[in-house]
Amino acid sequence: MAKLVINNDKKMSTIAPEIYGHFSEHLGRCIYEGLYVGEDSDIPNVNGMRTDVVEALKEMKIPVLRWPGGCFADEYHWMDGIGPKASRKKMINTHWGGVVEDNSFGTHEFFELCRQLGCKTYVNGNLGSGTVREMSEWVEYITFNGVSPMADLRKQNGHEEPWKIDYFGVGNENWGCGGNMRPQHYADEYRRYQTYVRNYAGNDPIAKICCGPNVDDYEWTKKVMETCFDHCEPRFHGMMDGLSLHYYTLPEVEDDWNKKGSATDFTEEIFYQTLKRGYFMDELINRHGAIMDEYDPDKKIGLIVDEWGIWTDVEPGTNPGFLYQQNTMRDALVAGMTLNIFNKHSDRVKMACIAQLINVLQSVMLTDGEKMIKTPTYHVFHMYRHHQGATLLRSDLIGAGTVGAGKNELPKVIESVSENADGVITVTLTNNSLEAAENVTIQLTDDGAAYGVCEASVVAGTMNAHNTFEAPEVVTEQAFADYEKTADGIRVQIPACSVVSIRLKK
CATH class of the missing domain: 3.20.20.80 (Glycosidases)
Incomplete structure (x- = not known):
């Protein structure tokens, strides 16, 4: 099981909205x-x-x-x-x-x-x-x-x-x-x-x-x-x-x-x-x-x-x-x-x-x-x-391992974490594995027990799943519920080949 440690008292740079720009x-x-x-x-x-x-x-x-x-x-x-x-x-x-x-x-x-x-x-x-x-x-x-x-x-x-x-x-x-x-x-x-x-x-x-x-x-x-x-x-x-x-x-x-x-x-x-x-x-x-x-x-x-x-x-x-x-x-x-x-x-x-x-x-x-x-x-x-426009928080992912082989090896899970002006923390994670889900326990270093999940969603499917004009909703953003609050933090099971967002609030 992997662990994501979020230093929510460690405020870093502002995530410029323009990072999400288009061409x-x-x-x-x-x-x-x-x-x-x-x-x-x-x-x-x-x-x-x-x-x-x-x-x-x-x-x-x-x-x-x-x-x-x-x-x-x-x-x-x-x-x-x-x-x-x-x-x-x-x-x-x-x-x-x-x-x-x-x-x-x-x-x-x-x-x-x-x-x-x-x-x-x-x-x-x-x-x-x-x-x-x-x-x-x-x-x-x-x-x-x-x-x-x-x-x-x-x-x-x-x-x-x-x-x-x-x-x-x-x-x-x-x-x-x-x-x-x-x-x-x-x-x-x-x-x-x-x-x-x-x-x-x-x-x-x-x-x-x-x-x-x-x-x-x-x-x-x-x-x-x-x-x-x-x-x-x-x-x-x-x-x-x-x-x-x-x-x-x-x-x-x-x-x-x-x-x-x-x-x-x-x-x-x-x-x-x-x-x-x-x-x-x-x-x-x-x-x-x-x-x-x-x-x-x-x-x-x-x-x-x-x-x-x-x-x-x-x-x-x-x-x-x-x-x-x-x-x-x-x-x-x-x-x-x-x-x-x-x-x-x-x-x-x-x-x-x-x-x-x-x-x-x-x-x-x-x-x-x-x-x-x-x-x-x-x-x-x-x-x-x-x-x-949110503030990047320091995050460290431990124990998730890698996927791929040889020159194609890369981290299995890649994450980022931010906190907005209302104190809501957004955690986004990709599970880059085609075969295996990944259990991740989210731990916050400052008053972590006070936080719970207020919103969660997932985009998932087989590696070549795609939408067509005949079938426009094969891949969509869906509500995500595979998480639970434990004594160690919030346990999340990220499906294989997926992108997950977990939002936390006191």
Whole structure:
């Protein structure tokens, strides 16, 4: 039997709500058909935004949304997406599927979507093929509340008041699709471009996100941090608020990027291999964080994991450039495990965006015409929403052992614990075993006998269980009752292949 010791008198970092963020790119059916159907659609909508999707995202408590990319961002010219829709420029989306992008979803539509969702905005600017002036004028168009050419143009296009940009990404993957740059060159470009991302009077400061590394490119992190800090004024922290990290869990790929493995048809060995690769996120945060500590020991600059999740082969018969894949209990476990890792690193990780929101990669929803289903990953995010804005508590898991074998070995149970402003403690655990349940006794070091379970839920199923439009509730969040209060603490039996949330209150 394992033991989870919670030091509930040991308050640690705040878990930023933005850790539970999401990513929407002009890719496949994420924007069009997924989020936006147009004002004239027969599918119920408000100003073109799907009502069913918006309501489900609000229920999940989405905190922040990143747009317009991704690789698309560094080919996106924002003026193509404003003004009357009939006269907006059309283009070929050369990155994703070779389809026509008609720019009917642009700046106004994005901010309308975020208004309906009640979430923060994360706009990714075009450094790769754009200009400093273009980026600067976009920020002016969105945020300036005064007389200027861009503010006047916004008003002419029907929006009198400015919007708020909470986060602004200066380029995306500039080591690759965003320009194939060397780290020193990108860092110099970042310094120049971010200078003109203005904080206009009366606005809250825009948090500026610098393009960080791809996976384990520690040299990129080192050289970008070094270059950005070189010959800079003491007010440098106004120059960079976050450094991004991208890491996708690729189930099978070794040498051939085009063979990542099926989303639903995989072996037990591949299951554990996938989870172990997901668990690599912990090492990435530790090692990149250590480099950041050399320049930013006070952790004022957040590590922003704004692209993460499982990336498999597309579903048979779909456009390979649309990256449409199914979503199983394997995805749910990777999501739960990764979010627990982010929580436990919340002193450094300040935002994360799973890729992507809907119909693309490890999405939380899938749509087919007027139909919409929630994926296992959705139910994990819904379960974990109680961690948002709560305080991380010190927790130590003893005796749970490991699963997998050899290079695929990883901890059997991964947890995180937080306490909210009302004193409610949320414990989330993943049981990464396919075969065996795990008995865990939860012990609190401060007045533990006074606590009882006030709410509990579970997401569970076989490793490849998933929801379809014909059977939309194969995997859902269910009430959980397999616990009891004992003299030693609260004993919980976590089912095999499951994610469990236990909430404790005096």
